[in-house]
Amino acid sequence: MSAAPTAIAPSAQATRRGFLGLRLSRSVLDIILAVVAIFWLVPTIGLTIISLRPERFFQQSGWWTVLAAPAQLTFQNYTTLFSQGLVAGGVLDSLTTSLAITIPATLLVAIISTLAAYSLVFGRWRGRDAVFLAVVALLVVPVQVALIPVVQLYQAFGSVTGFNPFGTILGIIIFHVAFGLPFGIFLMRNFLIGIPTDLLEAGRIDGAGQWTLFQRVVLPLSLPAAMSLTIFQFIWVWNDLLVALVFLGSNVHHPLTIFLYSFTRTLAANYWIISTGAMISILIPLIVFFSLQRYFVQGVLAGAVK
Amino acid sequence: MRMAARSLGRGHPTLRAVGVSTPAGAPAATLKADATTGRPAGGGGRRDQLGSLLFLAPAAIWLLAITIYPVVVTFRNSVFDETATSYVGLHNYQVIFSDASILVTFRNNLIWVVIFPFVVTFLGLTFAVLTERIRWSTAFKTIIFMPIVFSATASALIWRTIFDLDPHIGMVNAAVQTASDWVNPPGLYPVDTSAGQTAAAFASTGLSPGASGALQSSSTAAAGDTVQLGLIGVNVGTLQVVGAQTAVPPSPSSGAISGLVYRDFSPSHPTDRGQLFPDTDGLPGMLLTLLRSDGSSAGTATTDQHGDFRFGNVGTGSYRVQLDARNFRSGFTGIFWLGGQSVTPTSHLSQTAQALLSVPLVDLAMIIAYLWMWAGFAMVVIGAGLTSLNRELLEAGRVDGATEAQIFRRITMPLLAPVLVVVLVTMIINVLKIFDVILNMAPGSSQGDASTLALAMFNEGFTGGIHSGLASAIAVILFLLVIPAMVANLRRIRG
Secondary structure (H helix, E strand, O other): OOHHHHHHHHHHHHHHHHHHHHHHHHHHHHHHHHHHHHHHHHHHHHHHHHHHOOHHHOOOOOHHHHHOOHHHOOOHHHHHHHHOOOOOOOHHHHHHHHHHHHHHHHHHHHHHHHHHHHHHHHOOOOOHHHHHHHHHHHOOOOOHHHHHHHHHHHHHHHHHHOOOOOOOHHHHHHHHHHHHHHHHHHHHHHHHOOOOHHHHHHHHHOOOOHHHHHHHHHHHHHHHHHHHHHHHHHHHHHOOOHHHHHHHOOOOOOOHHHHHHOOHHHHHHHHHHHHHHHHHHHHHHHHHHHHOHHHHHHHHHHOOOO | OHHHHHHHOOOOHHHHHHOOOOOOOOHHHOHHHHHHOOOOOOOOOHHHHHHHHHHHHHHHHHHHHHHHHHHHHHHHHOOEOOOOOOEOOOHHHHHHOOOHHHHHHHHHHHHHHHHHHHHHHHHHHHHHHHHOOOOOHHHHHHHHHHHHHOOHHHHHHHHHHHOOOOOOOOHHHHHHHHHHHHHOOOOOOOOOHHHOOOHHHHEEEOEEEOHHHOEEEOOOEOOOOEEEEEEOOOOHHHHHHHOOOEOOOOOOOOOOEEEEEEEOOEOOEOOOOOOOOOOOEEOOOOEEEEEOOOOOEEEEEEOOOOOEEEEOOOOOOOEEEEEOHHHOOOOOOOOOOOOOOEOOOOOOOOHHHHHHHOOEHHHHHHHHHHHHHHHHHHHHHHHHHHHOOOHHHHHHHHHOOOOHHHHHHHHHHHHHHHHHHHHHHHHHHHHHOOOHHHHHHOOHHHHHHHOOHHHHHHHHHHOOOOOOHHHHHHHHHHHHHHHHHHHHHHHHHHO
16 A cells, blocks of 8 residues: 555656646747648638739739738639630530549449449359459559550540540540449448448348349448448549540540640640649539538548558 | 447457458368368269359359460460460560560569569558557558558549649649758749859859859958849749849948949840949849958848948958858759669669669669558558467466567567568569559650550550560569469468
């Protein structure tokens, strides 16, 4: 008993010292991290302001001078771009093309991955572990190794059937789905494996078929994970430039990333278009990010291998 | 921000509930878990087996056709010519390892891999640890994490203006300019250093080059004299900035040297020099020093709006009027951050060695931009690892009297090591494939110096039609480079 106070005393002292030390350093920390946070915000704020300043100011003075002349801010660039309407290659056309690629590519990945994950977790066939490992191996395969053969495949398909998917939105969707699947299956499988088998066994005993079990039991339970996957895949496809350049580079209708890229050769003269287009292109991911951040973070954590 | 609080705040309760594989090594992600849950490894009815394989069929067909088969074809294509019709052996690989413009891409990939993953992991770890101690950690994490949802294209274009050469556009150069001008204020009449101009170019009438960039009167003057000094090559923009007014001839006064500094160019008499016309401007704000014959200073003066000046109380002897060098000091004109110039000294090396050993400045600028994009990812993943640490171990350390630093080094870091490895590996794979940032951020003049394997693959394969051979060989190399990461992932998943 006599040993107890001596054992406790140093730790209590350490805690107090640590606590005081923390309190002291906390205000310093607050300042340091506030500076970091401001630095991190500056590029986004800069882009926003550039997009809100009329074209002529861009090369005259830095965007930060607007703090002294807030009257410069207008929506002129946005109205100019939007008033072009759905002209091919314009910002609205690119926005719809981006959506036309991203929505199907995302939904297909979510559906097909969930089906495959169901089979990998609840299916009764040999070699499921081997197939899962193959999926894990595919996670890091660079798209570069598939681009040319898939283009050749599309052209061969075109010469046989008369429909060549190369240069079409369907063609790029098929490619995006293939490269979204490994991550989708990986994420969904790791989620489904947490569902107790008993839940399915009960249904099986009641004579429910596999489709019924999938639809009634597995699908409703897997919605949160499917949500993470959907958001992650959406942002992945939305932000892609490489695949779009290969498959839609010569198409007049292209996604927003190509729209932005196409002005880089004449950057200074067109920065008002680039900044405004970039704001439009990051708006949808930002909405997704702020409204469904929880799911997105989960997707990112699960995707720490991609 | 309400949602943010739930997701980026401490704990990640949903994460564990969802059973998503956390990099901290949630057991659900490993095959071991599969074995321990005691799921049937096979058996069941034939119909049942077929049924569950049907669920797998769409994914299997898709992956076989659009991923696995193409990988095989790429390997084949890499030893064929650019139309993929005739066999060329290892020719494409020989080209890759002998073409300087492709060898440069290996150097750049190496620069990225050596610098970026480690710096981003360090930043992520620092942020993750520090935010545990502040009250507004959710807001901080949200701000750092946000750029991850922007496309690399948009982010690269933002950073391209931040690093712009012109201080009127680029924020970094504007900051450097402010600092540089504060230390070394530019003169009212700056010379154009980019054109190799010196102050001597301004000397027109009664002036000759003086000491270290200054100008001085060609002839000497004594008390009671007047001096007229004409400068040429002062542009109209400068006149507006300094508010120049019509030159007024100086009037002599006893005991003083008075004079005029003027623009020796009259729009109405463009070829006449050394004369004052009604449209001749005086040059205001010129900083002057009266020099004794031994070169020491006998006083200073500044010209007024009409270009006039006056040195009073001048003693006997002969003097020269000096136009100080600081009048002509040029301001900071911008650093070309996005240029291909090397930050390592390589000029003494051979051309091949130069190509392989130089570190272009544009690479470092892009790495900074990429840190901005990915530090949030590292922070969130490492933060999730931190929250899932066994708090009892940390407590035990504290009870045993360990200092916070000891606890961090001896307990936290070893426990966190697997997460740090995951972040490192993920970031290495990521930068090996880096493409959009280079394409959008490096200007045309330095894109060749900044090019990477992924960009070279694209340029070789898809410029002016499809060219298979060389691009396929580059793709194969890229694939081989990610194999170690693939193996690491498989090891981890197998547990």
